[in-house]
Each structure stands twice: as structure tokens, then as C-alpha cells.
Amino acid sequence: MSEIYGPSLETSVPDDLTLPQFILDSSHPLRPIRPSHVPWFIEDAGGRGVGHEEVRARTYGLANGLSLRFRVKENDLVLIFSPNHIDYAAAIWATHRLGGVVSCANPANNTNELLYQLKVVNASLIITHSSSLQTALGAAQAAGLPSERVITFDESNQISVDALIQQGLRSEPNFVERRLRKGEAKTKVAFLSFSSGTTGKPKAVAIPHYAPIVNVIQMAQQQKVNKNYAPWEEQRYRPGDIVAGALPFFHIYGLVVIINFMTFCGLSIVVIPKFNFTEFLESIARHRISHLLLVPPQVVLFCKHPAVKNYNLNGVRLLMCGAAPLSASLVDQIVKIMPNAQIGQGYGMTEAAATIAMFSADEKLGVPGGAGRLSPGVVAKVVKDDGTLAGFNEPGELQVKIPSIALGYLNNDEATKETFVNGWLRTGDEVVIREDHEVFIVDRLKEIMKVKGFQVAPAELEGCLLDHPDVSDTCVVPILDSYSGELPMAFVVLNPNTVKRIALDPAEVRRVKVSIIKHVADNKVAYKHLAGGVEFVDVIPKNPSGKLLRRVLRDRARDLVWSKSKL
Template sequence: MFTVSNLSPSQSSMSEIYAPVQDFPRIPDNLTVPQFLLDVDHPARPNPPSVGVPWLIDDTSGRTFGKEELRARTHALANSLWTKYNIRDGDVVLIFSRNHCDYPVAIWAVHRIGGVISGANPDFTVDELTYQLEATKATFMFVYSDTQAIGTAVAAARRVNIPPSRIVLFGPASELSPESATIDALAREGLISKDTFVERRLAPGEGKTKLAFLSFSSGTTGKPKAVAIPHFALIANVIQLAVHNKINEAYTTWEDRRFRPGDICIGVLPFYHIYGLVINLHFILFASMSIVVIPRFNFVGMLNSIAKHRITHLMLVPPQVVLLCKHPAMATADIGSVRFIMVGAAPLTYEVTEQLIRIFPDAHIGQAYGMTETCTATTMWPIEHKRGAFGSGGQLMPGIVARVEKQDGTLAGFDEPGHLVIKTPSVALGYADNEAATKETFVDRWVRTGDEVRIDSNKEVWVLDRLKEIMKVRGFQVAPAELEGCLLDHPDVSDACVVGIPDDFSGEVPMAFVVPAPESAKRMEADKKAAAQIKASIVQHVADNKVKYKHLAGGVEFIDIIPKNPSGKLLRRVLRDKARHLQKSRAMAKL
């Protein structure tokens, strides 16, 4: 159904930087994700795992789900999907949902049959969801049971000819989609029905090519693209994380070990995002820990969850960390159980890092670096250190090979800046049905990250700048080209360029430089109020058509011409510098 470029092994003889630890257990290449997690043992996994430790804990009700219950529920749902909906090997199922205890069950049930999962942001607009449905060729949806999600899903499904009966709901049934069954009902039915489905078994080596996920990323440029992730990639990254963190080794005292069976991790990162999917969900379960599943992030609610469930491990993104440092509710928060904080998706500032350490003086605190294209983490702070070095994305993880390419094409040495290019066993296959974009990012199984870094002699990676165009807003990727396309649909816009500007809470936010349409320019000349009205209309246009984190929080600036090179490419860096200068000028004016 999907095509990706055939990536052959690298033939280059260029020097490379290897991770400090290279010896790690074999990565099984004949297992699906649920077979690896639910059915087999592995040398990197804690053995024996803590008896009686729940895998999932529902934040609201406190209900717990153990491994065997989840395994049985997965089997039952797979049975119903096969029998009632004729889902077969290779079919794509889209999950449009907030975190839910049945979210992994839905993933694993589809994988048992041989299907492919694509997770989507439940705050998407109808247009955004339609785009992902069309790009993945999905024929079936699991949808969160709230009014907004169901309404959006039904409208998008109508556009791509998915009948309402092929929408299945997390949680209770809804009058908004009366033909939709619920996962709970299907699981109960599947448990008492005769087994009819045929579980997908992989031949040796097939795990490296058998699709598991179509997870969306904007790559280094352009609109969001479906990253084709095979089963082997997720399994490989889980094992890399396990070995790097020595989760099955008594390398220090029990009290000071980073991950311990029976610890409790917060599950507030969205499972549709690669960070939440691989590290917060699959790795934590592999480590024999519990996950408190939280559907929607609310900071005060998160503090209550930490106290209620005695959560030990926080996996967060920078905006959430900023709240830990600045929110007034912290004055009375019961956070004494927290002993580990991992931050990913974007860098932390020095000031925030210092504040976090003061608030949690005894906790393990650090950052990791990764991409959807590498099926998440490629670096994490060294296991020998309780704290990651400020500004460091972490140490290269086991199995990782890196190059740092200078502008002249030669390879940088230690502590020299350049473009980071990564090779990892967890690499994706490429972008589905997008050969041009695949060739731009995936070169002979190396991934061109689009980030400027330096690597020191300890194999730690320090991210210096983003060479790629993509912005990171609250940990989410935002493609300027996508917003520019939306802006050009506005009648007052003749040309546009979107850049990211720094923001203390979100990391960065989108700002638009707009060339007004000729008639609009005349209106602004004739009426001083027109400029503000047009700006407000442009901002509202984006808000009406895009998910919240893509809104123009940085505002709109009018400009006479968008700078471009002779070939017509936007000189985005020029306007990024201009935007930051404007931002500083505004800040000075407020003093």
C-alpha cells in the first residue's frame, strides 16, 4: 500500500563517532510490538518483574490494569476487529484520542492482526484530520468519547467516505455517532466469542520492514509527512533505552537506581506523539513500572495526580517544566514522591534548569534528544550522572553512530560545530509515499536531523541551532510552509513567511510576516484602524483552521516584500533575525 525508498547500507568510509557502549542484546527482528511486550522475555528487561505491579492506572477512577488483563483485552479486541470489521493485514487504523487505558489495547489489537496504527492529535480541526486520513489511507477510526472529538471525526470521516459504523469509541457510546460501537463492548464480545482472527507472525528479518506506525512529522521542511515506522524500530529503541539506563542491572544502590520495577510514571504526554508513544508508554512498561494515564494536561490536576498516586517519574516537555518552576500552586503541592524528571522535545533554558534543581534537589533530572524519524531517542544523559549537564541533549545511546558535517562537507572533530547526521537501529523506513522527502532526510540509512550540534569527547551532544525550518512549539512540530499556505488563503494576504520567535513558556511560537494584498494596502493607507483590523482577521483565520499550538501567538507584521534567493526560496533566516530584533524592541519599549 505504501512505498518508501530502498535504503541500502552506507558505503561511506568517512570517520564516525560511536556511542560509548556498543555491546547490547540482540534486537528481535521477527516480533510485532505486542508480541515483544506481552508475550516474550528479553535479557534487557527486569527479570523477574515485580509481582502485582499494575501496568496502567486510570487517573480519575484509580482502576488498575495488570499485564494479563491487558493481554486478554488486546486479544479480545483483535478478535472483534477481525470478525465484525474485516480488518486485515496492512489495513491502516487511525486513533483520534486523548490518553486512555484502552489506547495501548487498540494499538496492540491492530498489530495482532497485522494492521498499521496512525495516531492523530484529538484537537485537530476537520481539515487537519482529513489531511491525515487521506495521507494514511486509513479505513477505520478509534475516537475519544467527547463532543469535540466525535464531531470532528464524523465530519472528517464523511469527507473520506469512512462510514460511521467504522468509528469505534473510547469510553461511553454517544448520540453524536449512534452507529459507533465502543472498545469496551467489542472487547467483552471478543472475550466470549470463538477465536476467528489469525495473528500476524513475522518471518526472520521481517520486523525491519513490516509497518507498525505511520507517525506524523514535518521532517526538515514542508507539510507534515507520514513517517513509516516498522515494528523493529520501536523494539530497538526500547532496548537501547533499557541498556543505556541499565534497568536490569544492580549498578548502584536500590535507592539511587534511575528506573526500578514498581516505580510509578506519569502518563500525561500524548500517546499519539512519538515521545509519549515510545518512551512514556512502551519503554516504561518494558521497565516493569506503572503508568498513571491522564487524558488531558491540566497543571493543577497534574499536581493532584502526583500526590494521589505517589508518582515517582515525570516525563515532560519544557512548558510543563516552566509551570513546575513558576506556578503559584507549587507553594502547597505535595511533590515529595518525585525522584526522576526527564525533559524532551525542546531544550530547557539555564534559568529554568536551575530552578527545577532547587525544587527537586534529590531527583534525577536531565534531557534527551530524538526525532520521529529515529523512532525517538538517540541521546540521553549518562547513567553515571544524576543530573544532565546544562545545555546537553545527552550522551549517544547504545548502537548509535553519529557524524557532524561541516558546511564544506568535511567531518567535524570533537567540539566542532556542524550538521548532525545519525545512524540508529531504530531508524524509520522513510516517509510513506514521498520519495523526494525521503531522499532529502534518509541517506543510506543515515538520518539528516536538520540540527546544528557539537559532540564532545564524552559523546555528549550539544544542540546549538536548528538548521531545519521546523519550529518546536510546546514540543510539537510546526511547519512554516503549512501556516504560509493557510495565510495565502486569506483575501488580505499577497505573500507570507512564518518564523519562530523565542517564548518562555512554549519554547517558540509562530510569527507571520505578511505582504498585504494591493487593495488591502490601499485601505490601510486610507484608514489608520484598518491595519489592526486586518491583522486581527489574519490571526483569527489561522485560529479557525489550525490546532491551537499552530496559532500565530507571535502576531503578524506587515512587510513590503518577502526576501527570497534567486531560485525563489524564502530567506527565512533573514526574517527570523528581524523578528527577534522586533521582539527585543517591544520588550525594551515596555520597560
């Protein structure tokens, strides 16, 4: 099989605009006209809607306030460490108006995890929320960032985003927004988003403004946005439709697909700060949400949770699942629960600035188990272990050439060379592509787990485990889980003194395991905890060069899980 080409991009893509200039200030042939009464964002709790002019005004006011108060300027890094918030997008776009760069962090990170990100990106300002404030202040102090440079979306003892907006709106302009030179959007960094790539600790992916802009246009073309391809009631994305903004905005899925693509399409985003399933069902009913963008664990809840039977979900018109593969059996179940919905999957990654493939707008139901078809402008090849190209229906690593490709990893040439090779992006995913160009994710070749849709690098957990006094060597592998997709399990070689303690008192086995699990829980965000458990082994298998033979232990973990299920 030679290289596979997705459809050609049919329209031009501006390469001299920043992301807010594209989203807030410009028009495009694929962009529908949003009626003036249709809000861009809706607060989940209170139902307050924020329309286009208010979004633009708040973005400008915040940009001016940041310039006046903190002298934020070209290439300064603003780190957003917060749950979803009605002003989250404005904070991103305001930073971009000033020529700055945004790095979004998981609000569940602990102080050490946030400190790591602060140091990697060299942040000059943190925008957080009162619920994450103490962690933000602790990390800022450790990074040498003054506490007054930590601001909050809501009211607290710190200066608030709204106060900055009001200051910016009542003051004379303190900045001049720069228009990029022709082609500069392809090199001007907009985001430093964190990904584990194909291996190792999380790395800062440098994403230029052009990447999310072209990805939005790719999705709009593939999804036939603003095209009269079907009766109005059957068209997938229409101005006035309402989408659930429940996925975290710090994640590339929420950042590009929800915040930018959905606003481009004219949908209203219900901003949901924290996902709680029964409250989510209430939000769907309260706001008449028609579009659900989810990850597999959330789909599992719709299929299994007893509260679902109390709600009428016939108004859901679209369910899109991404971030991790969704099994065919779950698709079969969810179809019965949402009979009127178009249901399918998309596939992408941070290094691609979101989407690589998506299920067709011509299908009410995507191919069960399939990740969709290649987006416009994408070229793909499937590479076998020996470096030759696979044929149709043959497995191999998916490599793609995409217009939305990232620039590489910040200050990490070695990792960049491993993942970005001669214009090709190595996805690290083993796939099969059928003759009809449907993509199926078979396995992950990269050493990355997907827990509830989030990336977990085994090497990061192994480094944490080796800090535990009882651990001499370790290897972390995934085990399958019907809800989370995968869970981390640690194989551990104990140090000799611990082995002696256990020989004297077998009850030490449980105590040591509990201690190891607690050590990880104390140092890592919740989805990185060792929910798959800890198993003691005499030796960690390695090849002659010392590389962990992770697949050997993955197979052993699978056998252990199977054995326990039979007890």
C-alpha cells in the same frame, strides 16, 4: 573529527516479533520481573489498575472484535484520534495482532487537519473519544469513510471499544496471529506517525516493528535497567515505580518512551487524558508518582506556578525532559524544586522511532544544556556547511546511523531522499559534540519550529495564510518564548487593494491583523496559531531561485521582540 560511535548494543534484538509480541508475550535479559501486584496502567481519576493478564486479555478481545465486526486484517490502517486512555495501548497492540498498521493523530486537530491525515494514510477505521467524536465523524464523512467505522473508547452513540472487547472475548477466535519471518520486523510497518521532517507539511513516517523494539532495548541498556549497578533506592528504573502518562500518546515520545519503554521496565503508567497543571500536581500526590517525563513548558510551570509551593515533590525520583531543548537556567531552578530527583534530558525524533541520546544513568544531574550521550548502537557525524566533518566543539548538522531508523516517508520519495541519505538520518539539527560525547543542540537548520514540544512547519502555515484574501505573500518564522519555547510569527505582504484600504483608514491595520490571526486559528490546531503576531512588510526576501530567506526574517523578528521588550 571522524564518526562518533555510541556504545555497542550488548544484547540481541529480535527481528521476527511484532511490537505486542515483544512487549506482551516475551522476556529479555534487560527486562526486570514485574511483581504480579504491580499494574501496567492506572486510571488517573478513579485509580483503577490494569495488570498484565488484563492488558493481554483486552488486547486479544479487541483484536478479535475488530476482526469479527470490521474485518480488520493484514496492512489495514487504524487511526487513533483520542486523548490518552487506559485502552490506548490495547488499541495499538490489538491492531498489530491483526497485522494492521496504526496512525495516531492529535486529538486537538480540526476536521481539515484530521481529513488530511486520513487521506494520506488511507485509514479504514477510526478509534476516537466522545470529546473528539464530532471532528472524527466530520472528517470521516469528507473522506468517504462510513460513520459506523468510527468507534469510541468511551460510551457514545457509536460502538465502543469495550463492547468490541467483550464481543471478542465471548466469541470463537476469528483470526490467527502471524509470526514474522526472520528479519521481517525490519520491514513490516507498525506505525505511520506524522512528522514534518526537515521541511514542509507533515508527512507519514513509516516505522517498522523492529524500530521501537530496538529503541526500547537501546534505552534499557543505556539506563542500566535490570542491572544491579547501584543500591536499590538509587537505581533509576525499578518495577513498582510510578510514571506520569501525561505526555500525549500520539506523539513519538509518549508512544515509545512511555507506553513501551516504561512497561518494559516494569513501571506503572498513570494515564492522564488531558494536561492541566494544578490537576497534575494533585495526580502526583494522589498516586505518589515518582517519574516525570515532561517537555520544557511543563518544566517552566514547575518553576513558575504559585501552586507548586503547596505540594511536597520530594517523592519525585526522576525528571526527564525531551521534545525540545531545556535551558541550563531552567535546570538550575528545577533542581531546587525537586531536590531528590535525577534530572536530565533526552533527544530524539520521529524518524528515529524516538531516542537518539539520553543523559547517563551514572549521573544524578545531566549536563546543564546538554541533550545527553549517544544511545547504544548509534553512530554520529557532525557535518559543516561545506560538507566536511566538524571537529569536537564545532557546530554542524547532526547526522546519525541508528538501528531504529524509519523506512522513510509514505508515498514521498523526494522528502525521503532529502532526509534518509545512504543509511544516514539527517536530523536537521545543528549541534556541537564535546570530547566526552555530550551532545548540545545549538539551532535547527530545518525549517521546523518547536511549540510546546510539537513540530510546526512554517510552510504549512504559509499555505494557510495565502488562502486569506488580504495576503499576497508571507513568511512564518519562530520567536523565542519562555513558556512555549517558540511561537509562530507571520510576516505578510498585503495585496494592493488592502494597502489602499489601510491608506484610507489606518484602523484597518488592526482589523486586518485580527482577521489574519483568526483565519489561522479557524483552520489550525491551537499550538499552530500565530501567537507571535503578524507584521506587515513590503516584500518577502528571497534568493535568486525564489527560496525564502527565512533567516533574514528570523533576525528581524528577534529585533522586533527585543525592541518591544524595551518599551
